[in-house]
Amino acid sequence: MLQNTLLxxxxxxxxGVIVFIGIYILAAIFFVPGxxxxxxxxxxxxxxxxxxxxxxxxTLGATLAFLIGRYLARGWVAKQIENNSKFKAIDEAVARExxxxxxxxxxxxxxxxxxxxxAFGVTQVLxxxxxxxxxxMIPGTILYVYIGSLAGSLATIGTxxxxxxxxxxxxxxxxxxxxxATVAVTLYVTRIARKALxxxxxxxxx
Numbered sequence: 001m002l003q004n005t006l007l008x009x010x011x012x013x014x015x016g017v018i019v020f021i022g023i024y025i026l027a028a029i030f031f032v033p034g035x036x037x038x039x040x041x042x043x044x045x046x047x048x049x050x051x052x053x054x055x056x057x058x059t060l061g062a063t064l065a066f067l068i069g070r071y072l073a074r075g076w077v078a079k080q081i082e083n084n085s086k087f088k089a090i091d092e093a094v095a096r097e098x099x100x101x102x103x104x105x106x107x108x109x110x111x112x113x114x115x116x117x118x119a120f121g122v123t124q125v126l127x128x129x130x131x132x133x134x135x136x137m138i139p140g141t142i143l144y145v146y147i148g149s150l151a152g153s154l155a156t157i158g159t160x161x162x163x164x165x166x167x168x169x170x171x172x173x174x175x176x177x178x179x180x181a182t183v184a185v186t187l188y189v190t191r192i193a194r195k196a197l198x199x200x201x202x203x204x205x206x
Contacts, residue, residue, distance in 0.1 A: 006037075006154050010044045020044070021057040028061025029068070031114045038141060042148030050145040051138075058141070059134045062117045066130055069121020095124030097188075102133025104188060107140065107181030139177055 005023070009016040020041070027034050034054075041050035094101055102125060105111045120130055150166055 003154055006040045006044060010154070016044070017053055020053055021060070024054065024057025025061040025064065028058060028114055028117060029065050034058065034113065035144065038144040039148030039151070040154055042145040043151055043154050047142070047146050047149050050149065051142045054141050054145060055134075055138060058113075058137055059131065062113070062134060063127075063131055065114070065117035066121045066127070069118035071121075073118065074122050094120075095126075098123075098125035098129040099133050101125075101188065102130055103136035104181055104184050106133060106136025107177065109140070136181075143173060143177075 009020050009023075012019060020037075024034060024037055026032070027037060037057075038054050041054045044050065045053055102120065105116060125133075
């Protein structure tokens with residue numbers, strides 16, 4: 001079904017760009033994994049334009065999901081975590097260092113893209129910082145679009161990657177980048193959260 005849709009987009013010309021971005025936005029909102037769309041963008045549009053279109057679609061979709069999480073689902077989520085002091089501390093930490101944390105989590109593959117969009121909606125991160133933090137998606141986007149472009153056709157997406165040396169190299173770069181970002185965001189958030197917890201503890205004791 002998805003492959004047929006992408007083949008259809010490939011034959012739409014300029015209109016296909018709008019349709020592709022629209023599909024990517026919907027995928028982000030409805031928890032549809034965007035990896036196949038990202039890989040396919042390399043085949044349909046090439047590395048440069050494919051990366052641009054994926055980034056636009058992912059950013060718009062992530063922003064809409066963020067707004068839904070903040071204004072439509074925030075009440076329910078907030079109720080689930082209202083007695084969790086650690087989450088409150090992390091929430092406060094995100095409010096102070098939101099942009100850096102958003103960028104690092106976007107670089108890390110450990111944090112599911114679609115779920116993360118909604119999760120940030122219930123934190124105190126500013127919308128401006130959240131949108132700017134989407135630049136963290138750029139390295140992974142370019143690598144995945146490049147990997148997809150090596151497949152040559154939509155029919156070989158997911159199969160050609162396994163044997164193509166260039167694709168394997170790009171995948172390893174993506175993994176290494178993701179690992180570094182994962183370690184960085186874990187240490188960074190833990191340090192900030194610890195400081196916030198210590199401050200809260202001191203305030204409670206005073």
